[in-house]
Amino acid sequence: MNVLIDKIKFWFSIYQSLRLPFRILLPLLPVLFLILFLSMKEKNKAEDIAVLGPVAEKVYGLGTVHSLNTFRFRVGVPTKITKVFVLEGDEVAPGRLCFNSKG
Numbered sequence: 001m002n003v004l005i006d007k008i009k010f011w012f013s014i015y016q017s018l019r020l021p022f023r024i025l026l027p028l029l030p031v032l033f034l035i036l037f038l039s040m041k042e043k044n045k046a047e048d049i050a051v052l053g054p055v056a057e058k059v060y061g062l063g064t065v066h067s068l069n070t071f072r073f074r075v076g077v078p079t080k081i082t083k084v085f086v087l088e089g090d091e092v093a094p095g096r097l098c099f100n101s102k103g
Helices: 002-017 020-041
Strands: 061-065 071-075 080-084 099-102
Touching: 002 020
Parallel strands: none
Antiparallel strands: 061 071, 080 099
């Protein structure tokens, strides 16, 4: 028990030897940390809300039709082409449906 009392006296003597601003700030630090911790704990966390609706998927790519059953197509999204709507020699305008994809 005497060891504990000696330690308390030692730390109190160090506290008394500090300058006035530090003697004021030292007891306030744990209180400030506690207030900061409790204020951060009570903040509401952001939640993602799922919305039910249609999924619009667009596939962008570059392709060349060689014949009715042969074509080369490089797609930016991994997908499976189920039906092609263009033939060899057809000109494709921007926005025109060229194929159906599944993926």
